[in-house]
Amino acid sequence: MSDHPTGDLLAGLNDRQRAAVTAGGGPILVLAGPGSGKTRVLTRRIAYLINEMNIPARSIMAVTFTNKAAGEMRNRLKSLAGDRMRAVQIGTFHATCARILRIEHDSTPYGKDFVIYDTDDQLNAIGQAMSELNIDTRKFNPRAVLGAISSAKNELILPSGYVGQDYFGEIVSRVYPRYQAILLDSNAMDFDDLLVQMVLALHHSPVLQEKYQRKFAWVLVDEFQDTNTVQYQLVSLFGAPQNNIFVVGDEDQSIYAFRGADYRNVARFRQDYPDASVILLEQNYRSTQVVLDVANAVISRNKHRTPKALFTDKAGGELITLHEAYDDEYEARYVMEEIDDLRRRGYHYSDMAVMYRTNPQSRALERACVDEGIPYTLVGGVGFYKRREIRDMLAYLRVVQNPDDRVSFARIINTPKRGIGKKSLESFQYWAADAEMSYGEALIKLLEGADNPLGARAAKLFRDFAEQLFAWRSLTEASTLVDLFDTISSDVGYNLYLHEISDNDLEAADRMDNLSELRGLLVQADEDEINLPEFLIDQALMTDADTKLTGEDRITLMTLHAAKGLEYPVVFITGLEDGLLPHFRSFDEPDGVEEERRLLYVGITRAMERLYLTYAFKRTTWSGSQAQERSSFLYDIPEDMTAGLPSGLNTDRSYQSYKQMTTWGNTRAAQDTERRNATSGLDRLRRDLQRGSATSNSGNKAVNSKIIPFPGSEPQPPAEPQFHTGMSVYHSVFGAGMVVESHVNQDDEEVTVVFSDKRYGVKKLLASLANLTVQ
């Protein structure tokens, strides 16, 4: 092998990375810590296979975790290997399987133009199944039932093989087959089916299996720690018999257990492929030593893990900043102010990202961005594809492609109103079921004038609809997608309908905007010569989390999950509160909190230079606003890694004292109240903070049993403050204000003042420097 042309591909790689890139065939496991260049290794290896080992690009299958990651890999590959890489199959497991299944549908029970059901569609189908079985959906939550079915599928348990362990399981075992039958009747697969059907097809057809094993002689998998049983099975199946399987992962970054991912698949791989080479990538090229230390301090508390020795050249670094805010609004404001400040100091907006555990947390952040005039991109969230108008029009397109799609059919049969109500749809459904016809077949029978149980009026309405539908279908042959879209929209009077269902013009305009955005996607598809089935598959698999990050100078808001694989010079992780991160839903899951800790670890390790961890004293949730406990994870962070405000005390929290004071009229009353309410969570927290130790707990035994001083705060010596809560003071710059809190800190006095001038708000000042005068 001449090393001359390989120079480029191997340039800048360390020994281990190079070993991974240039390794020959056979199973290879790359254990790659965060920032160790695993994506780089993966792409370079693919380029190396093509350029140096003369592997045909079409023989390579690369599996990424998101569509976005696939897109990025494709781009990077293009610059490394040029057009030769086009034939590489790059995509998520789901996208890859969808693509193959469409070609090979003969090896499945499904037709060529199957549609893909997303979670909402699934719930609808579950609802249909449960109502057919007379199971009360109030007694048994369809979501829970769906969850159980999905887990079963991820474990490759088929409807026939499902055994309910308890009463609920018994219910599931009845719904599962019915649900699956509805999907089959609808010629629809859910996300899980894409994987399960692929495995089944490969199992059932040796010919197919051999074909694809030969075709994809080289299999590469990113984020291997997040594979589930079906996916592991797929990797094995596609990889056999040569087992040129190259998997990259990091057990510490496994954050998808909720969808069946099992980091133990990494260990399993070593067992199943005992001859596998194992390559460790431990040098981190991303973060400063401080960030790595913090990350390591957090993750090392997990019991089930193999310790790793990550190291970086970037010694030292900025200490991380902890910040306690009064509530979510102040937290957001603090973040934005800090972002503004950093920007003035030379960072770009696009260097900074704000992360959080749950999607609704983005609201306050978005508001703050708008208020502060900070441009932002929101990744994921309650997005585009959930909008009613989008789902409606997509449902039309889906029914055009596949009239058997019962979920979409039910959605649009009376949207906009065409006089076909619940009753009529029901008898249509029973008729079709009795005669063992799919919906599409039933419509044809209706047009042919077959006997039916529908009333004369309803029958006519259905026939009218059928005629329209088949007219649209004939359009798909000759015309563009946009034409089809426009025709449907005008035939059914959708724009008019949109105005009817909108409360006001603004909402209507918003919905129209969404529709034109969808229309834009169709225009694009026409340009790219993508046909309807391809378009619909792309739509189904493209999620809101795949929001493309434009080159614009904006900050990014996203969940910790969405942040996986990304990096930013500055990272804010917000909402470090007990119950939020770790999320309370994880408390009763086995190893749930460990996964939450991994999630925080993923977040921390996104940071290159600066890291902020924030939490709020009080947070608004759906049932009003609630006092929060600090995240137990914060106690894992070594004191000497943190800087910024001494975290025992700061401005925003003092605002609370101020609020309480104003509520109760005067200081004395407030203090009395405080004493009376001394057991409330709020005051307990405040007391803890003042004492500088965390004696309150959240029921988290680990923390409770070992009381660790809160980072950065020392027990305060008794002191004689010069300023007292309630005093009116004057500052030469900030003007008049009121002291809300004061205490002696080492050898100076820290005074917290609420200034009347809103521009200054709450500030913490050092008495010796601030030149405050008592009024």
Add this chain to the structure above:
DNA sequence: ACGCGCATTGTTTTT
């Protein structure tokens, strides 16, 4: 069949 209004009820994370 449809529209309105009240009640309920649920929110982790994503392909």
Add this chain to the structure above:
DNA sequence: CAATGCGCGT
């Protein structure tokens, strides 16, 4: 505090 969902009245 949504958003959905149901029941009632028309």
